[in-house]
Amino acid sequence: MSQTDDGYTRIERPNEVESLLDALMEPGGASLQLLDAGGKPDPVLLIDQIPGESLTLDISAFRELAITLRQEHPFRILGQVQGKMLRTPAITAQSCREEDGRLLCVSDYPLHLEELQRRSSFRARLRLGMEVGGILRDDHGHSAQGDLKDLSLEGCQLELPLTAGGMLAEAGQPLEVELCFPDGTRFLARAESRHQKVDTERQSLQVGFQFKGGSPDQERQLWHLVREIEREAARYDEGGEASRLPSLLFQASTTAPPGIGRRNTQAYATPMAKRLARIAGYLDAQMLELQQGGIIDSVQLSRHADRLLQLHDEDRSALLFATRCLPYEPRLVRHSLAVAVQLLNLAGLDGIPRDLCKAMIACAMIHDLGKALLPVELLEAEALDSDQYARLQQHVPLLLERTTHCHWLSRGVLASVVENINERLDGSGYPRNLQSNELHELARAAAVVDVIEAMRRDRPDRPAHRIDEIYRHLLSQPDSFDQRWVKRYIKRFGLYPVGSLVMFASGDMGWVQGLDSQGRPDRIQLTQKTEPPGQALGEVMQGDVSRHLGKIVHEIPVST
Incomplete structure (x- = not known):
């Protein structure tokens, strides 16, 4: 044989x-x-x-x-x-x-x-870029949407929103599981939940199911689905993509049901935020792929960088606001997307070739994902000793090791945005303690964007800062941050950047969604809650908002 x-x-x-x-x-x-x-x-x-x-x-x-x-x-x-x-x-x-x-x-x-x-225990794991939706239903008409993570002849694992936990606790067993492939193929089975794992950082619930009472036709279909997933996943192995034909299961069809997946049922403040959530979903999946020993997927990174550029072309202000409207995403993902969009607005655009802008935002999108390879307790520590700080710095070389297949990325841009974004003019940064004459203009700009964005969000050791406090901090640190880029940032994004929650003299609160040519807020969406923007926002006011609401008293820091 x-x-x-x-x-x-x-x-x-x-x-x-x-x-x-x-x-x-x-x-x-x-x-x-x-x-x-x-x-x-x-x-x-x-x-x-x-x-x-x-x-x-x-x-x-x-x-x-x-x-x-x-x-x-x-x-x-x-x-x-x-x-x-x-x-x-x-x-x-x-x-x-x-x-x-x-x-x-x-x-x-x-x-x-x-x-x-027969390998009943073998689970075909979906790789980055392989999206299969899953619908979970009970006998009382309740349902939850999620994403298929792996499939075997005996069962599957779905990633569901945390809200599905209540349904699983109350529903009888077995439940109905429907898998929805991009080409329109559907697989329907009864299944019992066997294990659950809560991920509060990602606002998700991983649930393992065991199929029950399948027919011979279902088993034949499962054989086919498992083998096709395994075959498609093999295309993503090193050297495999060019030599293997794609499985038609993963070719999108106009007859396939739209929007099946965990993020489809989440409430988003704006349509742009919902579209940006798909790119956040890619970064989330890429982060998990890195944790499982994978590399930065060159094709997927290129595709989603193009999508982010397209969203920016459509509506710059809407995209900036959308980066503040992703409360269900991991902190690293939210931060990386916000840095990408702001860096594009600060250092890209006018006179910069589109390919260079694309490389810049692609590097910004992944610049912090190496932290996902570090122990959780290190990232959640309220104070770091010298040894822990040295370990934290390893996220940079750990990520760089996983970017070797991204041949389309400019090496200079990768060095500036990924490798040198944490460096400082006086040599006090990391990982190489470079000094001003060794830092490219793009690295200097990226450092300013990265610090401002990080300080606007909560951290284990401190709450989020107000933007005026952040500006004063950077302006008082000329030895660390290039003051030209600090001042350009302030001029570009204003004293109350898009995405700021502000208090008016009238006592009203509102989210800044747009600025006029002088950098003053001219589009405000009212709210009564000091929490990240959700679906239930209030009236939108445009133009001279101070005539109706009075002057802005101060910003209210909200970690979004």
């Missing part, structure tokens, strides 16, 4: 081939899969074999197959025998004919068969 590239074992002894084909003649025992055409296998009946000469199939249930088979399109026969997945090599039809109301197809006889030992 020999083995194929995808793990199947070849069976070549004629008597074994004949015996296994006999077993496939049981009702429901065989399926036909067209090669190079994608799609799931169609059930057929294997009704006869002449060893060494031909197989006879009843394809009456799928008569449209005859058109393709008559064109000698290659196909395989699939089935299960004694807990093993069985398939023929590529064969073609010799003829198709009507007989007693049935449509029969006579095909070549396979010279060998290929079998795969």
